Amino acid sequence: MCLLDATRWLNQRIHYVLRTIQSGVKLLENNRSAGYDSIDRARSTLTDIRYILGEDLPVSKIPVLESVNALLDALNQLFETQSLTPDLHRSIEAEYHRLHALARSSTPPHPQTTTALTTPPLSNPRALLRQPHFWRTVASLFWGKNAFFMTFPMLQRRLTRFNAARVHQIPVEGGSVSCIVFEPAVKNAFNTQSVLIASPNACIAEVNYTNDSDVRFYTNMGFYVGVYNYRGAGESTGVVTPDNTVSDALHVVALMKSHYRATLSVVHGISIGGYVVQGCTTHSPFVVYDRNFRDMDSLVAHFVPSFLAFLVRLCRGWPMPVASRVDIKKPSLLIFDPDDEIAVFPASLLMGLTDRFYRRDETTEKLEELMDKEYGEFQQALAKLLEELQTSLEYVDQKWGGASGKNVMESGELTDRMKILLLTLHTEILGIPFINAVREDYMNGNTEKWNELKRIMTVWRQRVENVDSSAFSVDKTVEVLETFPEKDEVIDRLTGVLSSINDFCSQRNNIIPDSFRVMAIHCGHNGGLSKKEFAYLQSLLDAQLGEDRESAHSE
Known part of the structure; x- marks a missing residue:
């Protein structure tokens, strides 16, 4: 999909060029020198465009490149002669x-019909269907020779x-690793330090797709x-x-150190x-777990029926445990979305760590019993109020x-009782x-989800930020309800x-160190962090790495 999007982008740039040329030529035909600005x-x-297309494929295989070269030669000649002659x-x-x-004939069709056209190079026999020549042949059959x-x-x-970056190819045992290193956007004390981003999927383009917010945040x-x-993806x-995946990451770290x-x-x-x-925890003073699964x-198990899940584990053999190996003494930020559609909440790293560290001592047990009583009365009151x-x-x-919450409070069509209900439910x-x-427990007539929430509160309490x-x-809702x-x-x-x-949540515990922080977000699995969320991450980095942001200045 990222390659399909990039192809669409390229077509958009070509059409921009054509519109600009058309405008410039019309101005020159009317003897207006402003036309040269458009041509430039x-x-x-x-x-x-010519740089991006490159010279690594024959011109005969890419008619677009041949046409770009010819048109660019003609425009250069126009600039040299400063005269739009008839010829x-x-x-x-x-x-x-x-x-x-x-450009019109090579515009990619609907995304649903072309998701397989990703043309990564052949790296092993199992990647047969990803050969560039294979897909170019398929493309030419369906969309013509100019596809x-x-x-x-x-x-x-x-x-x-369009970025201050370099591509490196690192030889490793059993293959090679392609990486991109982006350079700092400002001059400050962080210029001697690096960040490694581990992708959510196989491809560089998927994480650092031109305007990636994570890359921009760290370089800034x-x-x-x-x-x-x-390995086996991209170059x-x-x-x-x-x-x-871990050993290759350390090769990239070594390259940034040496180069x-x-x-x-x-x-x-x-x-x-x-x-x-x-x-990589032992190699870095700070780590960020961003919308990860527990294993x-x-x-x-949440996407495949149980009898098929066994086959998946048998064939793939990749348990990939994360929660059981997390070092909670390492200064960290764990980012999660409770409504994540991929790293679903029950299988999330937050829930994995919750199950790993949940312990009920005598004090906690008494507090939980008190909350259980309140929750039972809440369910009864909810039924009465809905009726x-x-x-x-x-x-x-x-x-x-x-x-x-603000919209609920300011609504003129809601009664006070409805506002109280909404504020309580959506806190x-x-x-x-x-x-x-509440939703699942109310429908199922049990307290299963409430018990899960209690475990989370017991372990994390005041360590979760929702910026x-x-x-x-919850503290704001309690304050508002009192009015x-x-x-x-x-x-x-x-x-x-x-x-x-x-x-309960305002009381501290000693289960998780204060240096292990958690941030809740609400942008889905593939969304980017907001400015406020990046600002919170920056505050943690400044505190941990000892950088005064006032000293940063543009080059």
Whole structure:
């Protein structure tokens, strides 16, 4: 998909060039010198396109490159002569129409029909169907001889063309590893330090796709940033295994040390990259676990029926344990989304660590019993209030689930009792919407999800940050609910559980060190962190690595 998107981007740039040339030529035909400015912009973009296409494939195989070269030659001649002669006009017009036709005929079809057109190089027999020549042949059969799709080398050239970055090919035992190292965007004390980003999938382009927010964040802080392809993907060769995803990461770290004199300071693993993080913990003073799973078996169990999950484990043999190997004494940030659609919450690293460290001492047991009593009364009050309001939990969640706490408070169409209900249900407890537990327990008539939430509260308590949420945190909700003058037994029972939760979560424990922090986000598995969330990560890095951000300045 990333290559398909890149091909669409290339077509968009070509059409921009064509529009710019058309505009410039019209201006020159009317003897307006401003036309040369348009022509110069077109020349610059065509030069970028030619660089990205590269010279590693024969021109006869890429008619677009041949046309770009011819059109660029004609525009250069126009600039040299500063005269739009009839012959030159005809030459530009002919190449214009030729490139227009090629771009139109090579526009990729609907994404659902072309997801397999990813053209990585052949690295092992199992990658047969990923050979470039194979897919070019398929493309020519369905979309004509001019069908064109970008390749990984082209994507790498695109990245390095518009970013301060270099591509490296590292020889390793059993293959090679391709990586890109991005240079710092500012001059400061971080310029001697590096960040390794472990990808959520196999491809460099998927993580560092031109405007990747993680790369931009770290380079703007002054770090060198290294990313790499797992073996058998992109330009990396060999057969990927869990162990060599870690060993290859350390090869990239060594390269940044030797070539750029940058010492590793942060390892940031996204999704499957969490396995790389736990394997590199001893090499880095700070690590980031970003939307990771607890282990592969737990993740597979949520997407595959149990009888098939056994076959998956048997054939693949990749348990990839993360939660059991995490060093909680290492200064870390764990990022999770309670509604993650890939690293689903029960199989998430947060839940894996919760199960690993959950212990009930005498004090905790008494507090949990008190909260259990409050939760039982809450469920009874919820049923009574829904009956009184003549509505259902499903309807309330469907209609008002996306409303922020502020919007609920300011709504003119909601009664006070409905506002209290919504605020209670949609408050966030350690970044987890309370309704996530309430909904299933209410429908199933048990407290299974509530017990899960209790375990999370027992282990993590005040260590979870939720810096960019539209919903109220539990302490804020308790504060707001106290402003409502209308109170009765139903409302007191409904809201009483939040006070118990707030009191419990505010108490510290010694299960997890303070240096191991957690941040809840709400952007899905593939979304990027917000400015507030990046600011929180930056504050942790500044504190851990001892950098005064006031000293940073542009080169």
